Amino acid sequence: MAPAYESRTKRSAALFKRARKVFAGGVNHNARYYRPYPIFVKKAKGQHIWDEDGNAYTDYWMGHMALILGHSPKVVTEALSAQIENGTHYGMSSGLSVELGEEISRDVPCAEMMRFCNTGAEATMYLVRLARAQSRRRVVIKMAGGWHGYNTELNKGVKAPYDRTEGSGIAPEEQAFVKPVRFNDLDAVERAVRGASGDVAAIFLEPVLGAGGCIPADPGYLKGLRELADREGVLLAFDEIITGFRVALGGAQERYGVVPDLASLGKIAGGGLPIGVVCGRKEIVSAADPGKEGFASIGGGTFSENPLTMTAGLATLRHLRKSKSVVYPRLEELGTRLRRGVDAALSARGLDVRTTGMGSLFLTHFGPTSPYAREPSVGDKASADAYGLHMISSGSFLLPGHPGGISAAHTRSDVDDFIRDSGEYPSGGKKMGDARS
Ligand SMILES: Cc1ncc(COP(=O)(O)O)c(C=O)c1O
Structure with missing residues (x-):
């Protein structure tokens, strides 16, 4: 059982029940399923998402790692609003695609x-x-x-x-x-x-x-x-x-x-x-x-x-190019802080963990870590799942067992909250998120 999670997410539970009737396994990507059931998202802005029950989370899944400026950044939404007036889909080439191609080629x-x-x-x-x-x-x-x-x-x-x-x-x-x-x-x-x-x-x-x-x-x-x-x-x-x-x-x-x-x-x-x-x-x-x-x-x-994709991609990449000397060192700093902080907090609880990653990417491994690939080790998956559920219940969203990503919208205080909440992960997963049951 995961009582802390389940008592906060009753509407998600009801939606999952309906979803199971229309989607195989109740999801449209296997990664989106975790036990006992996934949250259903209602809205997202900046570094936050809100679920159907009104719970707010600091999001570290970031649209399956597709978002680096946070959810709905102004540079993207303004460009998209303007583009919608000019058509949502052409099924043909446009100047926008040439511009995005040139941008990617430059970067x-x-x-x-x-x-x-x-x-x-x-x-x-x-x-x-x-x-x-x-x-x-x-x-x-x-x-x-x-x-x-x-x-x-x-x-x-x-x-x-x-x-x-x-x-x-x-x-x-x-x-x-x-x-x-x-x-x-x-x-x-x-x-x-x-x-x-x-x-x-x-x-x-x-x-x-x-x-x-x-x-x-x-x-x-x-x-x-x-x-x-x-x-x-x-x-x-x-x-x-x-x-x-x-x-x-x-x-x-x-x-x-x-x-x-x-x-x-x-x-x-x-x-x-x-x-x-x-x-x-x-x-x-x-x-x-x-x-x-x-x-x-x-x-x-x-x-x-598609012209909306081209517009959003261009707005994002141009913004990144203009601000790269600020954005990337900041992501680096926050990522390093998170990886080190989580390891220190969990080790202090006597857990054998290592948070791997690079720049804004991170994943906490429970048990021995292989430099080759995640090798299954006894307790590894169960602990990772239980920790993930604990973090969700504490207000930070990541998909249990999957890498997390920090965005330019995240702050140092978000990362410090994440570290603090990690440190409250109960050894043995007894307090809240025991995904094994
Ligand atoms: C490294 C890598 N390659 C390929 C893919 C597949 O991309 P998509 O989910 O857009 O099909 C993913 C998706 O997560 C990925 O992480």
Whole structure:
């Protein structure tokens, strides 16, 4: 039971009951479910969300990490209000999409050329297709624990034991050319490249493992991958759907100083509206030019370059570029403060924890932490879930067991509240949020 949570969230409980009748499992993204039931959000502004019962939370899920300026920042809402008068959807190109493309190209080192689509899952699917079109090879090496969205091929090796597809409905043959290897282990990638006898199209990874544990690449690892890829004639591709515009304006590739051949972007690039972006070296991405014989057939779709998304993305990225010397150091400071503070507060309760992350990203691990990916350890998931529920009941929203993200709207006092409330997490989860029952 989770009495503190349940007594505050009765309308969410009722909505979840109705949702279970119309949506499989009551949700529209598996990540949004947690026990006993998720809150249902009524409104959001700045660093806050409010649920249907009127409870206010300081939000650290931030629209599934898509929001870096907080909810509904003025720069975005004003631009959107103006754009709505000029149409909500064209199904055609517009000057706005060209401007957003140019903006991304200016900010992200590898993004010489790109295509817009609507989700990250689409972007990573197209990335694989472009890598194969360029290399005329088939195998994609990904990381154990790496999450790239729900597309068929890459939905493999996400949860331990990492050598299989993530549930029913996908034939192993559909993922036969996707090989998960251990994150932060250069030798493992080298072995996989050699083992595939010249058939590796790309090494594809998140520079900071996201859902797999919010674990940054070790110093030297990405550089080592770049050198290995160049030596073996293999493409290097980064999934920067979380890290893009978050760990630096130019993403992890700017921060680590390692430029991949291809990258997927999403989330922040759409300023809070749906987007996916596949980008990279012109020579590779231009293979999708339909004017070319035998071109690589990738999308978009009906809603790609939707003018509202383009407007919100442009407003966000332009604001970030103008204020980057203030925004990123501040996110860094708040992130470091939170990670250190939470670890100190929970360790003082005698808990074995480590909060990992980079910049504004964080995730608290209970029990031993692996540098490779979140490995299941006894009590790890139960404690993480119970801590998550405790934090929600205390007024900070994060999805239990998932990474959190700080935005430019958060304050130092929000972070200090978060640390204080973490310190009240009952060892053993007896006081409020025991998600195990
Ligand atoms: C690293 C990474 N890649 C891909 C995706 C999939 O993006 P989307 O949910 O927009 O399909 C996500 C989503 O959380 C992600 O974190």
